[in-house]
Amino acid sequence: MIEADIHKTLSTANGKMLLDIQLSIEKGEFVTLYGSSGAGKTSTLRILAGLLSADEGKIAVDNTIWLDTVKKINYTPQQRKIGYVFQDYALFPNMTVRKNLEFALEKGQDKSIIEELITIVELKELENRKPKTLSGGQQQRVALARALVRKPKVLLLDEPLSALDITMRAKLQDYILKVHREYELTTILVSHDIGEIIKMSDKIYCLEDGKIDKEGNPISIFTNDKLSGKFQFTGEVIAIKQEEVVYIVTVLIGNNVVKIIAQESEIINLGIGDKVVVASKAFNPVLLKIGK
Amino acid sequence: MIDWAPIILTAKLALVTTIILLVVSIPLAYWLAHSKSRIKPVIETLVSMPLVLPPTVLGFYLLMTFSPGNTFGSWLQDWFGIRLIFSFSGLVIGSVIYSLPFMVNPIQSGLASLPASLTEASYVLGKSKMKTLFKVLLPNIKPSLLTGIVLAFAHTVGEFGVVLMIGGNIPEKTKVVSIAIYDEVEALNYSNANTYSLILFIITFVVLLSVYLINGGYLKRFWK
Numbered sequence: 324m325i326e327a328d329i330h331k332t333l334s335t336a337n338g339k340m341l342l343d344i345q346l347s348i349e350k351g352e353f354v355t356l357y358g359s360s361g362a363g364k365t366s367t368l369r370i371l372a373g374l375l376s377a378d379e380g381k382i383a384v385d386n387t388i389w390l391d392t393v394k395k396i397n398y399t400p401q402q403r404k405i406g407y408v409f410q411d412y413a414l415f416p417n418m419t420v421r422k423n424l425e426f427a428l429e430k431g432q433d434k435s436i437i438e439e440l441i442t443i444v445e446l447k448e449l450e451n452r453k454p455k456t457l458s459g460g461q462q463q464r465v466a467l468a469r470a471l472v473r474k475p476k477v478l479l480l481d482e483p484l485s486a487l488d489i490t491m492r493a494k495l496q497d498y499i500l501k502v503h504r505e506y507e508l509t510t511i512l513v514s515h516d517i518g519e520i521i522k523m524s525d526k527i528y529c530l531e532d533g534k535i536d537k538e539g540n541p542i543s544i545f546t547n548d549k550l551s552g553k554f555q556f557t558g559e560v561i562a563i564k565q566e567e568v569v570y571i572v573t574v575l576i577g578n579n580v581v582k583i584i585a586q587e588s589e590i591i592n593l594g595i596g597d598k599v600v601v602a603s604k605a606f607n608p609v610l611l612k613i614g615k
Numbered sequence: 616m617i618d619w620a621p622i623i624l625t626a627k628l629a630l631v632t633t634i635i636l637l638v639v640s641i642p643l644a645y646w647l648a649h650s651k652s653r654i655k656p657v658i659e660t661l662v663s664m665p666l667v668l669p670p671t672v673l674g675f676y677l678l679m680t681f682s683p684g685n686t687f688g689s690w691l692q693d694w695f696g697i698r699l700i701f702s703f704s705g706l707v708i709g710s711v712i713y714s715l716p717f718m719v720n721p722i723q724s725g726l727a728s729l730p731a732s733l734t735e736a737s738y739v740l741g742k743s744k745m746k747t748l749f750k751v752l753l754p755n756i757k758p759s760l761l762t763g764i765v766l767a768f769a770h771t772v773g774e775f776g777v778v779l780m781i782g783g784n785i786p787e788k789t790k791v792v793s794i795a796i797y798d799e800v801e802a803l804n805y806s807n808a809n810t811y812s813l814i815l816f817i818i819t820f821v822v823l824l825s826v827y828l829i830n831g832g833y834l835k836r837f838w839k
Contacts, residue, residue, distance in 0.1 A: 415736075429741060473741060
């Protein structure tokens with residue numbers, strides 16, 4: 324259980340911005356912080372981790388006070404015992420994959436966790452390589468595994484997948500969900516990929532200009548509750564073309580390109596690059612076996 | 616045949632100076648690389664001053680400061696029985712100050728070039744500042760450390776002005792190679808002067824060449 328009430332004045336490119344965030348996260352929940360760049364997502368995460376100090380506020384995790392500016396309590400990042408995955412992975416270049424993980428061990432901690440994590444994120448063959456020789460996705464898996472060595476209860480992920488291609492993203496999302504369940508973590512993810520958010524999170528906080536604009540279930544937030552679709556996917560519009568009286572909208576879902584017929588009223592607010600939900604309501608979808 | 620004492624003395628001076636510099640410069644460079652203090656520009660200036668200041672100026676002030684005729688010098692002599700002028704310890708102190716920027720600057724820029732997330736990752740993994748410095752930061756700036764060590768060593772080997780001002784020219788105590796060369800020339804012993812000079816020339820060349828080879832990755836390429 325995480326209760327946080329954070330206030331901080333941030334200096335951004337567009338002048339000062341007041342960060343004013345209240346979070347209430349249940350144990351074991353997967354939560355996403357969503358919002359445009361500069362909305363305060365990463366700053367919120369950094370304050371939770373103790374890497375950035377809050378002007379005023381309180382953070383309590385499972386009845387332990389991490390931060391209370393009134394009572395002058397402020398745990399260092401070392402004391403908070405969290406898992407944190409950085410956007411640039413922050414692997415130590417001088418150590419091999421295995422040494423990166425071993426570095427995180429606490430004094431006297433059982434080493435078997437290293438073997439376990441290496442197996443979970445499938446790094447056995449790469450364990451003696453240096454980070455520089457790994458691909459982005461492999462580095463990300465090392466960073467994820469390293470963050471879990473101390474067996475934290477809280478995992479913070481700062482846009483961990485933004486630099487990866489779609490296939491790699493999907494795989495890593497599965498790894499993250501796997502460790503989230505396996506280690507009963509409370510996970511907070513910073514992301515602005517709607518598909519990713521709907522796939523992974525139980526709850527989403529939408530941030531705008533340092534404040535929480537909306538919070539709740541991701542599907543209801545992104546679709547405004549207008550749909551009760553039987554099946555639905557999220558994707559990105561890559562083309563809109565007029566054909567006689569209808570429009571053909573080309574949507575990228577995962578790495579499949581799908582063409583959808585739309586009325587003029589539906590495309591009126593639609594532009595290339597927009598995120599959309601593709602759902603079916605009235606018709607039954609057809610299922611075809613394509614292999615075993 | 617030349618007298619080997621100045622060469623041994625120079626090597627000893629350069630070695631001691633480099634070791635002291637390494638110990639002093641790591642915390643200083645760490646502070647300079649991360650501090651947002653208001654006095655930082657002043658400290659940076661002081662550290663870099665020996666780069667532009669004539670060595671004789673530095674030597675002159677050190678001579679004045681350490682002279683037993685002055686408050687500080689006499690205090691040192693009365694309380695600790697240390698006399699820094701015309702002694703090896705005085706040479707070491709002068710050399711440490713004189714070569715300080717050659718050690719501090721490479722380490723400082725090395726530390727500043729590392730992404731902040733490395734330090735933060737180590738903190739989040741529960742490691743102290745000390746452990747982070749020695750296990751994460753320093754191992755990742757080895758080329759900068761090597762540059763600092765070699766430049767400080769080579770610079771100390773080559774100094775003349777500071778040494779002459781505070782050390783004088785006492786054989787086996789303060790007479791280093793650069794001063795011995797000057798001495799031999801004064802005495803018109805050109806062949807001895809040439810031998811000393813050639814030794815310094817070769818040492819300097821080899822030392823600097825090895826830095827460029829190691830830092831440029833040439834050695835690794837050939838050993839593959």
